[in-house]
Amino acid sequence: MWIYDKKLQYPINIKNPNAALAKLIISQFGGPDGELGASMRYLSQRYTMPYREVIGALTDIGTEELAHMEMVCAIVYQLTRNLTPEQIKEQGFDAYFVDHTTGLYPVAASGVPWNANTFQSTGDAIADIMEDMAADATTTKEQPTISRIRKPLILLAFRHFEAFRKNAIPAIA
Amino acid sequence: MDREALLKRLMAADFALHETVLFLDVHPKNRKAMEYYRKMQAQREELAEQYRKNFGPLTYYEVKSGEWNWTDYPWPWQN
Numbered sequence: 576m577w578i579y580d581k582k583l584q585y586p587i588n589i590k591n592p593n594a595a596l597a598k599l600i601i602s603q604f605g606g607p608d609g610e611l612g613a614s615m616r617y618l619s620q621r622y623t624m625p626y627r628e629v630i631g632a633l634t635d636i637g638t639e640e641l642a643h644m645e646m647v648c649a650i651v652y653q654l655t656r657n658l659t660p661e662q663i664k665e666q667g668f669d670a671y672f673v674d675h676t677t678g679l680y681p682v683a684a685s686g687v688p689w690n691a692n693t694f695q696s697t698g699d700a701i702a703d704i705m706e707d708m709a710a711d712a713t714t715t716k717e718q719p720t721i722s723r724i725r726k727p728l729i730l731l732a733f734r735h736f737e738a739f740r741k742n743a744i745p746a747i748a
Numbered sequence: 749m750d751r752e753a754l755l756k757r758l759m760a761a762d763f764a765l766h767e768t769v770l771f772l773d774v775h776p777k778n779r780k781a782m783e784y785y786r787k788m789q790a791q792r793e794e795l796a797e798q799y800r801k802n803f804g805p806l807t808y809y810e811v812k813s814g815e816w817n818w819t820d821y822p823w824p825w826q827n
Contacts, residue, residue, distance in 0.1 A: 582755060632770060635769050635770055649824065653827075
């Protein structure tokens, strides 16, 4: 089971709304390399993982991804607070707004809704861990784009790549 | 300590603890990591206790008074 810890992993305090930015950041929630997919990937793969150490890593990293998802949602929520109708239009947020207003919906920046096709769960330990490393390596793609805005968040995710590379592979080797 | 400052210290302790957890998951026999875990665990517990006392429960298990105060305090994305 899970229990809610009533705090963010890192503080999010955004003063000024910026819907244009929210449109991009939301990809880290529901995009192909977002935190929703990340958490579902690890938490789905853990059941058939044959080694209890790796099950531990998948459980604890998958749980942390849920906390990352919460931070991303907090960012989007705060960026879209108190928008005027003019700002919604000018900042290109009207298409999202007509479907979801300012509700948090897992969607990529390109407008494609979140899809489980963005990850695999093969039941094969090596295949799954390789996929996990590939997934965490996508943070190097996000670094030059989103990380200028929320560098600490990206650094959090990038640590997992290192954790898989250094720890999970030797554990099953 | 005000709420913001205390919360930041608690977050930092949690982060250090979590990082150690990920390491210990796959290096369970590492003594040095285990010692660090115990140290951060004590520090975390102290900070969490301080937070609970002054700014409300962090989990619903911590609602110890006769009053339901779980929803009284702001949610983490509200500021």
